[in-house]
Amino acid sequence: MTKNTAIIGASSKPERYAYLATLSLLKHGHKVFPIGLREGMIGNEFILTNRPQLADIDTVTLYVGPQHQEVWADYIFSLKPKRLIFNPGTENPVLLQEAEKRGIECVEACTLVMLSIGNY
Numbered sequence: 001m002t003k004n005t006a007i008i009g010a011s012s013k014p015e016r017y018a019y020l021a022t023l024s025l026l027k028h029g030h031k032v033f034p035i036g037l038r039e040g041m042i043g044n045e046f047i048l049t050n051r052p053q054l055a056d057i058d059t060v061t062l063y064v065g066p067q068h069q070e071v072w073a074d075y076i077f078s079l080k081p082k083r084l085i086f087n088p089g090t091e092n093p094v095l096l097q098e099a100e101k102r103g104i105e106c107v108e109a110c111t112l113v114m115l116s117i118g119n120y
Contacts, residue, residue, distance in 0.1 A: 003120070004056050006033045006079055008072055009063030010047045012040025017087065018063035021111045028115050033057070051075045061085040061111045066092040077102060085111055 005025055010018045018034070022042040025032050033054055036047045057079040064072055069092055076084065076099075083105040086092065096106045107114075114120040 002030055003058040004031045004033070004054075005059045005061060006035055006054060006057050006081070007061050007063065008035050008076065010034030010036035010042060011063075012036075012038070012042060012047060016063070017112065021061060021063070021087075021115075024112055024115045025120075028120065030120075054079055057081045059083045059085060061087060062090040063087055065089060066095070069095050073098065077104075083107060085109060085114075087111055 007018055007022050010022060013019060019042050022032050022034050022045060026043065032045060034042050034045055034047045035051065036049065038047065039049055040047045058081065060076050060079060060081040062069070062085060073095060081104055084099050086096065086106065086108045087110055091108055099106050111120070
């Protein structure tokens, strides 16, 4: 099943996990919305800036460290995702608790691993 996925912290640098996750999500047939601070490309996908309003987001996968998440929280919640994935290094008990209060499923896992084992 295709899942519309917002990648918060997208980067055009090929060595970044957000870059690799975007390509892997595409390879697995998911619709991606890479969102970052700087314009650029990941494969054929434009990195979206200015926090665009998106509809029908199934999953938000985080690639922004906890120290930078507070400025993203309202935006993440505005997307009304069903699920929020905290990738390694992005774990944040405060954001997790707030998301769960809003009925968002929270997962502390690696998007790349989830895709590789068919658990996305």
